[in-house]
Amino acid sequence: MTCPTQPTASHFINGAYIEDTAGAPIEVIYPATGETIATVHAATPALIEQAIAGARAAQPTWAAMTGTERGRILRRAADILRERNHELSVLETYDTGKPYQETSVADATSGADALEYFGGMAATLTGEHIQLGEDWVYTRREPLGLCVGIGAWNYPIQIACWKGAPALACGNTMIFKPSETTPLCALKVAEILHEAGLPAGVFNVLQGLGEVGAALVTDPRVDKVSLTGSVPTGRKVYAAAAQGMKHVTMELGGKSPLIIFDDADIENAVSGAILGNFYSSGQVCSNGTRVFVHKAIKEAFLDRLGARLSSAVIGDPMDPNTSFGPMVSERQMTIVLDYIEKGKAECARLVCGGARLDREGFYIPPTVFADVTDDMVIAREEIFGPVMAVLDFEDEADVMARANDTEFGLAAGVFTRDLARAHRVAAGFEAGACFINSYNDAPVEAPFGGVKASGVGRENSKAAVEHYSQVKSVYVRMGDLEAPF
Numbered sequence: 401m402t403c404p405t406q407p408t409a410s411h412f413i414n415g416a417y418i419e420d421t422a423g424a425p426i427e428v429i430y431p432a433t434g435e436t437i438a439t440v441h442a443a444t445p446a447l448i449e450q451a452i453a454g455a456r457a458a459q460p461t462w463a464a465m466t467g468t469e470r471g472r473i474l475r476r477a478a479d480i481l482r483e484r485n486h487e488l489s490v491l492e493t494y495d496t497g498k499p500y501q502e503t504s505v506a507d508a509t510s511g512a513d514a515l516e517y518f519g520g521m522a523a524t525l526t527g528e529h530i531q532l533g534e535d536w537v538y539t540r541r542e543p544l545g546l547c548v549g550i551g552a553w554n555y556p557i558q559i560a561c562w563k564g565a566p567a568l569a570c571g572n573t574m575i576f577k578p579s580e581t582t583p584l585c586a587l588k589v590a591e592i593l594h595e596a597g598l599p600a601g602v603f604n605v606l607q608g609l610g611e612v613g614a615a616l617v618t619d620p621r622v623d624k625v626s627l628t629g630s631v632p633t634g635r636k637v638y639a640a641a642a643q644g645m646k647h648v649t650m651e652l653g654g655k656s657p658l659i660i661f662d663d664a665d666i667e668n669a670v671s672g673a674i675l676g677n678f679y680s681s682g683q684v685c686s687n688g689t690r691v692f693v694h695k696a697i698k699e700a701f702l703d704r705l706g707a708r709l710s711s712a713v714i715g716d717p718m719d720p721n722t723s724f725g726p727m728v729s730e731r732q733m734t735i736v737l738d739y740i741e742k743g744k745a746e747c748a749r750l751v752c753g754g755a756r757l758d759r760e761g762f763y764i765p766p767t768v769f770a771d772v773t774d775d776m777v778i779a780r781e782e783i784f785g786p787v788m789a790v791l792d793f794e795d796e797a798d799v800m801a802r803a804n805d806t807e808f809g810l811a812a813g814v815f816t817r818d819l820a821r822a823h824r825v826a827a828g829f830e831a832g833a834c835f836i837n838s839y840n841d842a843p844v845e846a847p848f849g850g851v852k853a854s855g856v857g858r859e860n861s862k863a864a865v866e867h868y869s870q871v872k873s874v875y876v877r878m879g880d881l882e883a884p885f
């Protein structure tokens with residue numbers, strides 16, 4: 401079986417596809433069947449050198465273009481992504497196993513939004529004038545130089561664009577290393593950017609495992625590293641970047657709380673819990689996997705949740721009716737099944753799901769545990785799969801303390817009709833992305849990122865510009881300069 405829209409080689413460097421079969425082979429597996437659909441090769445040291453040298457050489461010329469010129473290319477790329485939405489969504493589905501029903505509305509479209517938004521912003525990135533009597537200071541907003549983007553496997557197109565678009569808008573060049581589990585889509589993003597007019601060397605893609613990422617992070621010619629990945633990888637990459645005093649953005653994992661008060665609209669709350677636990681088969685960093693439900697409505701909530709989950713269409717991801725697909729890999733499926741066994745061993749009440757489906761591919765159905773307590777492993781550790789833990793509460797202050805009692809701080813949500821309470825709760829959350837009567841919305845206009853162990857920096861919105869540029873100040877003296885001797 402081969403994927404219908406395969407890229408033509410493993411890497412994209414200096415404006416062209418390039419292959420070097422000396423690099424270790426990486427098989428690309430279609431999660432719905434377990435079949436190999438493509439093979440790419442990890443970047444060799446020679447290719448890493450070629451990419452770094454090319455991206456460094458391209459950066460001054462790219463930065464010297466006006467913001468309007470840079471932005472025009474990014475916006476043209478956004479248009480091409482939208483025109484090719486079907487082809488890209490199919491590729492994303494083969495890469496990740498996520499249903500086409502999802503990828504056709506959430507992935508290339510989100511990438512296009514980022515390219516359009518930062519493309520539109522490129523021409524507005526200016527410094528300021530600060531008058532100091534006769535003298536004055538002006539500031540220049542300058543690019544950082546060469547940025548490295550390293551991606552996770554759950555949103556390959558989105559992650560490449562969320563990192564690439566602001567980096568390029570600010571006048572940087574980028575080398576992007578996709579996850580070895582989903583290497584295909586970022587190559588298409590690079591191809592489309594060049595079709596839109598991007599100069600060679602400005603956006604490059606290198607394949608490989610952690611060691612290729614590490615070689616990029618530690619190279620002294622790299623100025624910034626933006627990682628999307630797990631907390632353990634984040635600690636390693638952050639530490640390596642610190643050795644070179646490099647800028648970082650860390651988009652890491654979470655174990656986010658979703659609090660449902662007894663005055664909430666139950667149907668909306670169930671929708672929020674579904675979106676925050678089972679979209680992308682639960683493989684979403686910001687998922688609200690600790691669902692605190694007020695005791696008074698717990699059984700009503702579980703009844704409606706069970707009924708709604710029974711209508712999930714689990715199956716062939718390419719069938720447009722399918723609303724729930726497989727885990728991305730056999731490895732991830734095994735990790736999630738292990739957590740499910742831990743939940744059973746800890747005597748949480750299994751409401752639904754709880755075992756691998758008897759079919760080809762890496763399928764675990766939506767799984768809900770009730771009567772979960774704060775100390776259980778399934779309530780403390782990131783599972784990154786379709787496993788919801790439902791915990792009881794009665795008191796607002798108590799549930800807030802429990803919600804924040806975690807090393808993570810990526811996202812948090814609250815469902816209530818009492819808007820004063822909603823804003824109080826949102827203010828009290830130790831999390832970077834919060835939701836009131838909703839869950840997991842991530843428009844490009846809003847900052848996205850975590851606090852505590854969940855990360856450093858923000859993607860999207862005007863905030864991202866601060867993480868891909870730096871301000872230089874220039875003091876201008878208008879009169880004579882006095883000195884003590």
Ligand SMILES: NC(=O)c1ccc[n+]([C@@H]2O[C@H](COP(=O)([O-])OP(=O)(O)OC[C@H]3O[C@@H](n4cnc5c(N)ncnc54)[C@H](O)[C@@H]3O)[C@@H](O)[C@H]2O)c1
Binds near residue numbers: 629651810
């Ligand atoms: N906060 C966010 O925006 C966000 C989004 C998606 C996923 N995630 C998180 O990502 C994790 C799942 O993704 P994953 O399994 O691909 O994560 P991972 O940490 O295993 O890998 C992420 C990337 O880092 C690379 N890598 C590994 N070791 C490295 C090293 N020493 N130096 C440089 N690069 C290295 C990998 O090759 C991969 O490309 C989950 O924890 C999830 O919460 C976070």
Ligand SMILES: C[N+](C)(C)CCCC=O
Binds near residue numbers: 554683686840
């Ligand atoms: C757009 N989502 C669904 C919030 C995903 C953001 C990236 C996290 O995995």
